Amino acid sequence: MHEETVASSSAGAPEPAGQGPSGAEDYVQPRLGSGIAAKAASAVTAAVEPVVIRKVSRRRVLAVLGAAGAGAAAVGTGVLGREKSAQALGTGARGTPATVSKNPARRTAQWAMVLDLRRCDGCKGCTMACQQRHYLHADQTWIKVYKMTSSGGQTYHMPRPCMMCEDPPCMYVCPVGATFRNDEGIVLVDQSVCIGCRTCMAACPYEARYFNWSTPKPAPRMPGMPQSPEWPVPQVLGTVGKCVWCADRLPHGELPACVQGCPMGVIYIGDLVSDVAVNSFGDVIRIDEFIKKNDAVRFKEELGTNPRVWYVLGHDQSSVG
Amino acid sequence: MTNTEELSDVPELPDVRAASMRPVLKPGRWYWPVVGALVAVVAVGVVAWVTQLHEGLGAAGYNNHAFWAIYIADVVTFIGVSYGGAVVSAILRLTGASWRAPLTRIAEATAVVTVIIGGSFIIPHLGRPERILELIYRPNLSSPIFWDFVAVSTYAFASIVFFFLPLMPDLAMARDRLTAANRPRLARLCGTLSCRWQAKPSQRRRLDGAIGLVAIMVIPLAVSVHSVLSWAFTLTSRPWWHESIWAPYFVVAALYSGIALVIIVVAVMRRIWGLKAFITDRHLVRLGFILAPFGAAYLYLTIADFLPGSYVGENGVANVFAQVLAGRYALWFWLFVFAGLIVPLLIIALPWTRRAPFIVTAAALVVGSLWIKRMVMVVAPANYGRVSGVFGSYHFTWISACVTLAGVAAIPLLLLLVFRVVPILSVTEMEEMAARKEQEAMREGADRALAEIERRHDAGESLDVQVEEAEMTPVGRADA
Numbered sequence A: 001m002h003e004e005t006v007a008s009s010s011a012g013a014p015e016p017a018g019q020g021p022s023g024a025e026d027y028v029q030p031r032l033g034s035g036i037a038a039k040a041a042s043a044v045t046a047a048v049e050p051v052v053i054r055k056v057s058r059r060r061v062l063a064v065l066g067a068a069g070a071g072a073a074a075v076g077t078g079v080l081g082r083e084k085s086a087q088a089l090g091t092g093a094r095g096t097p098a099t100v101s102k103n104p105a106r107r108t109a110q111w112a113m114v115l116d117l118r119r120c121d122g123c124k125g126c127t128m129a130c131q132q133r134h135y136l137h138a139d140q141t142w143i144k145v146y147k148m149t150s151s152g153g154q155t156y157h158m159p160r161p162c163m164m165c166e167d168p169p170c171m172y173v174c175p176v177g178a179t180f181r182n183d184e185g186i187v188l189v190d191q192s193v194c195i196g197c198r199t200c201m202a203a204c205p206y207e208a209r210y211f212n213w214s215t216p217k218p219a220p221r222m223p224g225m226p227q228s229p230e231w232p233v234p235q236v237l238g239t240v241g242k243c244v245w246c247a248d249r250l251p252h253g254e255l256p257a258c259v260q261g262c263p264m265g266v267i268y269i270g271d272l273v274s275d276v277a278v279n280s281f282g283d284v285i286r287i288d289e290f291i292k293k294n295d296a297v298r299f300k301e302e303l304g305t306n307p308r309v310w311y312v313l314g315h316d317q318s319s320v321g
Numbered sequence B: 001m002t003n004t005e006e007l008s009d010v011p012e013l014p015d016v017r018a019a020s021m022r023p024v025l026k027p028g029r030w031y032w033p034v035v036g037a038l039v040a041v042v043a044v045g046v047v048a049w050v051t052q053l054h055e056g057l058g059a060a061g062y063n064n065h066a067f068w069a070i071y072i073a074d075v076v077t078f079i080g081v082s083y084g085g086a087v088v089s090a091i092l093r094l095t096g097a098s099w100r101a102p103l104t105r106i107a108e109a110t111a112v113v114t115v116i117i118g119g120s121f122i123i124p125h126l127g128r129p130e131r132i133l134e135l136i137y138r139p140n141l142s143s144p145i146f147w148d149f150v151a152v153s154t155y156a157f158a159s160i161v162f163f164f165l166p167l168m169p170d171l172a173m174a175r176d177r178l179t180a181a182n183r184p185r186l187a188r189l190c191g192t193l194s195c196r197w198q199a200k201p202s203q204r205r206r207l208d209g210a211i212g213l214v215a216i217m218v219i220p221l222a223v224s225v226h227s228v229l230s231w232a233f234t235l236t237s238r239p240w241w242h243e244s245i246w247a248p249y250f251v252v253a254a255l256y257s258g259i260a261l262v263i264i265v266v267a268v269m270r271r272i273w274g275l276k277a278f279i280t281d282r283h284l285v286r287l288g289f290i291l292a293p294f295g296a297a298y299l300y301l302t303i304a305d306f307l308p309g310s311y312v313g314e315n316g317v318a319n320v321f322a323q324v325l326a327g328r329y330a331l332w333f334w335l336f337v338f339a340g341l342i343v344p345l346l347i348i349a350l351p352w353t354r355r356a357p358f359i360v361t362a363a364a365l366v367v368g369s370l371w372i373k374r375m376v377m378v379v380a381p382a383n384y385g386r387v388s389g390v391f392g393s394y395h396f397t398w399i400s401a402c403v404t405l406a407g408v409a410a411i412p413l414l415l416l417l418v419f420r421v422v423p424i425l426s427v428t429e430m431e432e433m434a435a436r437k438e439q440e441a442m443r444e445g446a447d448r449a450l451a452e453i454e455r456r457h458d459a460g461e462s463l464d465v466q467v468e469e470a471e472m473t474p475v476g477r478a479d480a
């Protein structure tokens, strides 16, 4: 049980400065609930070009990712090529991401995150954006920013969302199947089913689950948005809640609150099938290439949970500030 | 085990029927006030639980770094002590230890009562107890918790059957006594429950077979319950919970604390209902002898559990062990080691403390300390932040304390109520033992006479031997 491997090591070669924050002035807060950008084609081009980072409208990229079935057909051979790398990504104990379908007609998006810790300054913007959007108490840090110390004694920051494990221990131990994993690899809790036994909290190796120990924060009723596993607002007393990667937004091509709320562009959200991810700056990466090039790691790989989150480890943030 | 030394323990008591019915017919003046007080404690617990339902589990001291705590420790403790009663009775039955006869009823009743209380403690543990039936209609078979539910319910059912089977003949006896004492309603109840028992040899044979079968089944069943209970912890990757030794560790802990509880209950019952003539000090000392090896085994398993993790210093386990052995939980842990293992073992080992009052003290120490042990074992790994390496904490609140005390009070309460209806001693069994002793004595007398004849024959003396006429009616059967 080498629990804190990632926490205490800073393995991975330093990356040239070319990939640093590409200008915070470009950062525009995307508007909530805006429509899906129509020009999918250009985004697709962006996605399959062998460019590591390229500026496009993040909404456009996500739109393609969200309309996954159509997107897969549109991208054609490009996606088939990418699919191999998507499978190669699942380098954990069980090899390939279990849910990437071989059948192109049934292929859906397979969501993934890449967190570039070199950029994270620990401002907790992601945490606050999430708590605001989901009406959470202060201690319900669905995405929590941990202050870590590397073996060299330097400090870096590590946001920890739900890892959306491909083999989620939380789901396996849930006695009533309240925790489930959807077709797109998002692990969710049905709070109308959860009996509140908290076995999932015992099982999650990442401490990503938060119980409602007291009356949840009241939330205004949103017309047309009933409480659901994807939109667990308001939280339900006596049940467990956790990060949902804003599963209500993803199909509409919108960024999760934390991705949007990160002023440093640390968090990339993307799809393993089309192999594209985007951050709050609109930087587009090809996941496979990006994580290989930057020696990205998954947290507690040895536990066999096969997380869908990759970390590019931090280097010397303490000396930067 | 049916040598004369064993049998000499079985008291020859024609009034065993009267004594076993005393709690039913004349429970004593203290009875209702005590029952009332216990009901009050349970009621306070229920009020506390309702408050907790309203305010959330936070009111019981729970938080994100103590997501499992006191109620799970209670579940493990209560279901654990239940094992003692069932297995003491089952093992003593299977090995034919005749001195068990006056103890089995009390032991089996304790098993039933505590497994029911332990099972119910899952209810305050849950955040949404009203959804508990989902375990039946939408179970997830890969969850250890679902299998806990299956195992505990099966075991509870088996222990009720195990309590009920040997009770049937006694209920028939109770029916007759109650009819004589002009208590027709209770008599009718006993009559119904006794399933028309008439002490026919065919009935007797079938009942003996059934008791033997259930006694055999109860042992593996109880082993499985405590193993499955431990797997609720060990099937997570949490440091110190994820230990392969925990299943046998739980089984031994259950036996150890369970036998201790049987000692306490037996001692209390014989005191309050004047059963000293049937349950002697030697019974308690013998139970102490059964307790001791399990204490030794538990001590051994504790060392085996802690040594590898603390020696290797692996991140996680070593952090938790450091806090348990020499950190924030150390006081509680060492209290358990001394009060729950070393002192009781010494009390039983040293000849001058090997007396009933000391044995009962040892048993009380064991039960209390094992609850502390279970608290430490549940809370410490839950407290440990697996990403940050920082420990959280759990604090009792009046709610969690009152709910737990209600569970503790429910044990004597339910036992007092049970023995208001059923005979407290296994009358039939004790009479059988007495009869066997009688036969044994007769056979011995015959043997002696034969030897005398042989001797005289060899010596060429007269063979005119006067064989004493033995009492042929078994003791206590005269009025049957």
Ligand code: SF4
Residues within 6 Å of the ligand: A170, A173, A174, A175, A176, A177, A178, A179, A189, A193, A194, A195, A196, A197, A198, A199, A200, A201, A239, A240
């Ligand atoms: S707390 Fe809810 S989601 Fe978690 S294991 Fe229990 S029932 Fe499942």
Ligand code: SF4
Residues within 6 Å of the ligand: A161, A162, A163, A164, A165, A168, A169, A170, A171, A187, A203, A204, A205, A206, A207, A208, A209, A242, A305
């Ligand atoms: S990180 Fe934890 S809560 Fe999220 S899927 Fe994995 S085990 Fe479940």
